[in-house]
Amino acid sequence: MTIEPLEQLVQSFEIAGQDFSRAGEVSSKIRRILQQIGAPVETIRRTSVATYEAEMNVVIHAQSGRIDLSADRCAIQITVSDVGPGIVDLDLAMQPGYSTASEEVREMGFGAGMGLSNMARCADDLSIDSVVGQGTTVKMQFRTNG
């Protein structure tokens, strides 16, 4: 039996830090692409929520960032990397409700401290690489059970 390589989709998107008016655009684009490739509804739901949270984290905390999407029949990989302050205490940051967002950001209804815990809940696999003063990279994987 020969195994044909899986068709793989790779795309990248830039995110502008601190631009709240456009926040969420990238995750909407990604959701549309996942719908276009016909990913299962449940996988799209989880990927959308987690990608939106990750995008918001970049907008809230970082100067700039990007999301790399790769998708094939079996899994969706979302990598969110930013140039920003980094995460000082990762364990603390993972706790639901813990937030370092400014008062101003919270007044806009963001930064409730649920971002990372939501991402962990939605993704099948999550890894975070962060260097204080340089930036953060979040890698998430979502299986399509396909």
Add this chain to the structure above:
Amino acid sequence: MEHENSVFHAVRLIEEKCRGCVNCIKHCPTEAIRVRRGKAEILDVRCIDCGECIRVCPNHAKTAIADSLERLRDYRVTVALPAPALYGQFDDQIKPEQVLQGLIDLGFDDVFEVAFGADLVSVLVRRELQKPGVIRPMISSACPAVIRLIQVRFPNLVDHIVPVCSPLRIAARLARPEAARRFGVSPEEVGLFFISPCPGKVSAVAEPVGYRTSAVDGAIPICEVYGPLSRAMRDRKAAGQPQARVRSSGSGIGWARAGGENQAVALGRQISVDGVHNVIDIFEDIERGKLSQVDYVEALACTGGCVGGVLTVENPFIARRRIRMLSERPGPEDAPGLEELVEALDDSIFRHDEPISPRSITALADDMEEAIRRVERLERVLETLPGLDCGSCGAPTCQALAEDIVRNEARETDCVFVLRKRVQDLAEELVELSSKLPPAMNHQQVDIASWADGVLRVEEEPAPRS
């Protein structure tokens, strides 16, 4: 009416009137219309019967098919099920009981108010919201165009639809046995006719979503009964007092306007969204998980709610004010104990009898491998399109054309700009080729060279574009 595999649609094109302009394709919330061979073509799988195209067509080339009053003859006993929006269509002096009596004078044997169904739904939705651990926010099941919108564009949100029937469904389920008993006929001999404000509900009657069969036998547009009903009410006024009894509360009638359902349910953190494009925005927020602080979303495809339906007669803003006045009249407390009635009835009356299944229109191919290849091609195609969304190709946007192209339903040269560029490239190639000479003719070289020089100069200073 036709069923089976194809999706029934009340919204239709009147071909003779269509001039092939792009107004409808631009406003369609599901990009369900393409202009082909000079006429708008509605794509069945995408259309949600919201009626936006009927609203915007300057040539009145879009219409809704529905039943007429003639169909009353097909049944031994007929019952009218008026939408709450009907009460908002007449002068302030005309009371709901007069409207109901007018329907009877028109030839119906009885009336059963959908507003009363709405009263019961209000109780049931309140109960759903109180159940622990339910998915939030819940989305109202009342607007059939919104239900179809969720199926085709927001398949992720199907589980958010509140598991309670629409007011129409409940009214119909109660009306049939009641009329059969009252008139001593079998339930099949009863014809139930919904008096509808919109094509969405006409389609929902013909082909319900979430139910195996329709509970209603026909749907007659409000604008169709308006004239005869007005006359009947005038005649009755001259003849004597109206007799029909109003069963619904003010809150039930209030469902006809945006915000009315929330007012009737009156529990938890609710938002009311009307207008199909606003509904789409809110649904996108729900998909992002952004609305977790909201318990209930009343989502209505028409601006202003059902009074804004395209099959109504009165200006929706005026109708909305009347509905508000009617909804403020003494209400739920005189209605016979709704809570007790809900308890007494079999719970299945209030439920969908099959799941509302997603039927996403977004996937570019059934096979995921092929779909991935098409998404990649889509990106490349999009780069060649001008991004003007002019509609000349017959698709609403460049993005939509690109999707059609990768689905093999359109060609790149359908875009006038791409076509122009191709023609230009071809012309340039022709000029270039015309300067080439076989070596045997090179005694003309000098002349040809000066001629080619002229051509080059022309290219450097292109003539102004017309």
